[in-house]
Amino acid sequence: MDISPASSGPDAPTGLILFEPRLPDVTRVHYYRAGSAGSRMAPDVLDRAFATTAPQVLHLVGITPALGRAPPTHALHLARERETTVCLDVNHRSRLWTADQASAVLRDWIPYVDILISSADELSLCLPPGSPADITVQAGQLPAAGVTEIVETRPGRRHLLYAPAAPPHQPTPVPPAPRRRRLAAPARRTRTSRGPGRCR
Structure with a gap:
């Protein structure tokens, strides 16, 4: 998101909203927006x-x-x-x-x-x-x-x-899958001898 055009108001507060849960189904809302920087835009x-x-x-x-x-x-x-x-x-x-x-x-x-x-x-x-x-x-x-x-x-x-009626569906042609070519093969594992008592 480009926020370069954003500006600030040094003499104005930031708008604030607070939610105060009073009961499980009741929430009180407090607004502190009067004179905020956003209101002075x-x-x-x-x-x-x-x-x-x-x-x-x-x-x-x-x-x-x-x-x-x-x-x-x-x-x-x-x-x-x-x-x-x-x-x-x-x-x-x-x-x-x-x-x-x-x-x-x-x-x-x-x-x-x-x-x-x-x-x-x-x-x-x-x-x-x-x-x-x-x-x-x-x-x-x-x-x-x-x-x-x-x-x-x-x-x-x-x-x-x-919503406006959608136009009749037109099947979209599917382009053929691009041919794939291996650019590099994975390195082969080399067997190494292990210490005594270990499985090989």
Whole structure:
């Protein structure tokens, strides 16, 4: 991974998240991200990163615009210009912003998104108000906006909710195996006499 475009903010703390297990099935999450270096990222940092080597995939998480909206939105425009695949994981966190705030941003992002990762209750955040509640119907609306693949997250696994129909399978011709030639023969073992009392 090329981290040469990365920079640091000497006057800003590093964002932190802590998981506090309270009970076997209950975990409390603590966020310490306000004013972090990541939240102060400016669009020119992304310009330099894309100018160095345009990524093949831009992966964004719904938490990022909750901390600062300008940089990830600028990254979407850069990805569109350079034909970079965009993957968005909605990953809504109500402690960072409300559902209405998240939806206002994510709906504008959807035309730039190729792969969408979302739980069943988060998918509506990416759709206009008043959309049907059925998740299958919701998923059917997103391809018209440009989304080519939708992955539904479920506890412990992920489920492919939508993907374009695959073209008919065409058998790939198998090239003939290359002829092999021995470049060097292994050295032969030489018998040596052993001491008395040992088998030969």
